[in-house]
Amino acid sequence: MLQVGAIGVGGMGGTTLTNVAGHPKVKITALCDVDAMAMKRPAASFPDAAVFSDWREMLASAADKFDAITVGIPDHMHAAPAVTAIRAGKHVYLQKPMATTLHECRVITEEAAKAGVVTQLGNQGRSTAESKTAVELIQSGAIGKIKEVLIWENKPLSWWPKNTALRDQGDVIPSTLEWDLWLGVREPRPWLEGTYHPKYWRAWFDFGCGEMGDMGCHHFDPTFDALNLTAPLRVRQTTPGSSGPLWGERRQVELIFPGTEFTAEDTVKVTWHDGDVRPDASRIQLPAEYPELPESGSFWTGESGSIFKNYRKGMPVVLPEKDFPQEKYPTGITARSHYHDWVDAVLEGRKSCADFSHGGPLTETVLVGALADRFANEWLEWDRKTQTFTNHAEATKLVSRAYRDGWKVEGLG
Numbered sequence: 001m002l003q004v005g006a007i008g009v010g011g012m013g014g015t016t017l018t019n020v021a022g023h024p025k026v027k028i029t030a031l032c033d034v035d036a037m038a039m040k041r042p043a044a045s046f047p048d049a050a051v052f053s054d055w056r057e058m059l060a061s062a063a064d065k066f067d068a069i070t071v072g073i074p075d076h077m078h079a080a081p082a083v084t085a086i087r088a089g090k091h092v093y094l095q096k097p098m099a100t101t102l103h104e105c106r107v108i109t110e111e112a113a114k115a116g117v118v119t120q121l122g123n124q125g126r127s128t129a130e131s132k133t134a135v136e137l138i139q140s141g142a143i144g145k146i147k148e149v150l151i152w153e154n155k156p157l158s159w160w161p162k163n164t165a166l167r168d169q170g171d172v173i174p175s176t177l178e179w180d181l182w183l184g185v186r187e188p189r190p191w192l193e194g195t196y197h198p199k200y201w202r203a204w205f206d207f208g209c210g211e212m213g214d215m216g217c218h219h220f221d222p223t224f225d226a227l228n229l230t231a232p233l234r235v236r237q238t239t240p241g242s243s244g245p246l247w248g249e250r251r252q253v254e255l256i257f258p259g260t261e262f263t264a265e266d267t268v269k270v271t272w273h274d275g276d277v278r279p280d281a282s283r284i285q286l287p288a289e290y291p292e293l294p295e296s297g298s299f300w301t302g303e304s305g306s307i308f309k310n311y312r313k314g315m316p317v318v319l320p321e322k323d324f325p326q327e328k329y330p331t332g333i334t335a336r337s338h339y340h341d342w343v344d345a346v347l348e349g350r351k352s353c354a355d356f357s358h359g360g361p362l363t364e365t366v367l368v369g370a371l372a373d374r375f376a377n378e379w380l381e382w383d384r385k386t387q388t389f390t391n392h393a394e395a396t397k398l399v400s401r402a403y404r405d406g407w408k409v410e411g412l413g
Contacts, residue, residue, distance in 0.1 A: 003029045005031070005068070006032065006042070007071045008033060010033060012095050015072070020343060029049050032054070034182045035178075039051065055081045066090070074202075074208065075097060082094050083108055086111045098360060100367075102367050103401075105367065107411055108360065109360030118352055119352065122338070127354075134316040139262060140330070143304055143307055144303030145262060146262055151272050151273065152274070152277075153211065153295075154296055161196075170190025171190070177197065185413060209370050210370055226262065231257075231384035234256045235256070236378065237254075238376075239251050239252045239376065241374055251273070251274055251275060272369055279293075284299045286308060287317040288321065296311040305324070
């Protein structure tokens, strides 16, 4: 049996906990959440598990109770518990994005490799048959080498705050919430109703990574995999950006990557769209079943055709459809449980399908793109080796962020 502790048991943390616990060889032995309301159902479902509100206490006093942890809490708090657990030799399932800063992502990735633990990034789409089929089609040369990629995600921002007016005078903190523990590494500020918790944190620069950070790891993964991408050379947001405490609500970001054996030229452009900023429909050929561009998807343009994939449903489609009949599609590709793959990897002593050696560079790519929101219409030249924007000192300042006193973790912030 694999003994697992869960840090974060509400929202996606609860989804992760439920799915991991569904593995027949998992026993949940510790639960941690800053919100007592979120803890009610998991505590009842796993009555033998030790219960904590502070992950530091959980890792310090109950580490002998678990071999692995799941982390499903707001993005700004991913790195500190993940690195602390990895250094203690614990296997880690970490929800995407890996962290809010490029420096944190690099430290997490390097510490995991050094410790030799089994890790998994929570980009569950990677384990679907649809994504794996898209990767195989591209790498098989079904449409020749890739010339360009368009990605779009236009779901409504259900997590946008009901209140965006920051006040010095806070509201009454719910009796069930440990607000200071929720803030964690970030500086203290008043609790405001409908502003940060639950779920609204993603819109704030201090706590989340906006919509690109929310969905980017899912959408970029098939392209990242299929083209063997590493890191963008440069990025530029061509829509208005943000400068205050909130991320922008809508964006179009161009990312220029070095070419690979699967690209048509020495570089390849991937363009991201969100917030109801949609790609030019005239550039996208749709399968016969689609009368219009769906809410979210990807479109790969190749030398001899294109591939369309609706993110929400359905297999990728090679276009023109008449030139690529069904018998040409790869067979035998099946979905798997992303959560159970991690558990099995631990028990079998192998890497998981979204090991941090893959998830770290993937998240870094997404964060480089997201940071373009702060410097709209400027090209940011990225050097992955030195973790600097070589032409932009102000952007480089955002690569890392300091942690407040009492929450510092060596090497992180």
